[in-house]
Amino acid sequence: MRARPDPTPPGADIWHIGLDVDNETADVVAALLDADERRRAGGLRDPVAAHRFVVAHGAARTVLARYLGTPGEAVHWARGPNGKPFFEGEWSRWQWSLSRSGGHALLAVRGTGAVGVDLEQVRDGPPATALATRFLPAEEAAAVARHTAPYARSATYHRLLSRKEACVKASGGRFLEGLRLRVLVPGTVEGTGLLAGQRWLVRDLPAPPGYVAALATTGARLGRLRLFEWDWPPERWREGAAILPGQPPGGDLADAYRSRHGSPVPSRGPRGNR
Numbered sequence: 001m002r003a004r005p006d007p008t009p010p011g012a013d014i015w016h017i018g019l020d021v022d023n024e025t026a027d028v029v030a031a032l033l034d035a036d037e038r039r040r041a042g043g044l045r046d047p048v049a050a051h052r053f054v055v056a057h058g059a060a061r062t063v064l065a066r067y068l069g070t071p072g073e074a075v076h077w078a079r080g081p082n083g084k085p086f087f088e089g090e091w092s093r094w095q096w097s098l099s100r101s102g103g104h105a106l107l108a109v110r111g112t113g114a115v116g117v118d119l120e121q122v123r124d125g126p127p128a129t130a131l132a133t134r135f136l137p138a139e140e141a142a143a144v145a146r147h148t149a150p151y152a153r154s155a156t157y158h159r160l161l162s163r164k165e166a167c168v169k170a171s172g173g174r175f176l177e178g179l180r181l182r183v184l185v186p187g188t189v190e191g192t193g194l195l196a197g198q199r200w201l202v203r204d205l206p207a208p209p210g211y212v213a214a215l216a217t218t219g220a221r222l223g224r225l226r227l228f229e230w231d232w233p234p235e236r237w238r239e240g241a242a243i244l245p246g247q248p249p250g251g252d253l254a255d256a257y258r259s260r261h262g263s264p265v266p267s268r269g270p271r272g273n274r
Contacts, residue, residue, distance in 0.1 A: 008112075009110060009111055010223050010226070011222045013108070013109045013110075014108055016208075017056055017059045017104070017107060018104060018230070019052040019100070020051075021055055025055075026058070029058025029061070030054045030058050031073070032058050032073045052100065056098065056105040062230075062234065063107055063109065067094060082172055082174050093112055094111060095109075095114055096109045097116045098117070099119040101121045101211060102211070104207075104208050106118075106207075112219075114170045116215070116217075117166055117215050118165035118169060118214055119207060120159075120211060122155045124150055124151055128156070128157035136179065140184050155212065160184070163183035165178065166215055167181055167183070168195075169216070170216040173194065186203055187202060188201060189202050200216040200218060201219070201222055202214060203215045203222070
């Protein structure tokens, strides 16, 4: 009997999940949700939001099940004091983080060490300069304010928030605790305040047009990132075998989104099924 290949990511695996799928696909993955997820989905009054919640959690279960070697409906986890999900027992080494925004979600999976991922939709509405001045360190507020175009200010503001949120999610803290983290540039981030003594490695991730995303991990180095597109059935899952050097690939990120769901799989590099 052939041994099951080791599914451990070489660094971290990032899965993009397009949430606006057809009802047939949503019904398939919805069957994997546990009672708590169904309760939370049922509590959403907006049917679009409920549909996206179901797809995000059902899709995450199909992905996690492949790493754990178990059926999706058998995947179970506990939650920390601030809601961070974690595995216990034989799966305890596996770390994962899920982020939803609009019609997209990102799932980060790591074999060893904490991980946090955050996806933010950039909106024109919020007064980015005023919010940055009130909540962010002075140098970050200045970086937001120096843009003349409202959308550029908002994009910078949300980029900073995504880096902070990724750190907080990796640590299992609360978002307000991370607002004063200094994340003007990606790289090593040192904890402050209630997060003092913690350290993360932060990377910006490719994101769909109109979105920004960031990944935070613990440890001295991360290793190779692998980017995947979730699709159903799993035979259609694809990997972009590019190695990211800590920043998204150069050029227009919109060029990376070639699939119908807006995949972050880079347009260059070898591909294969996983």
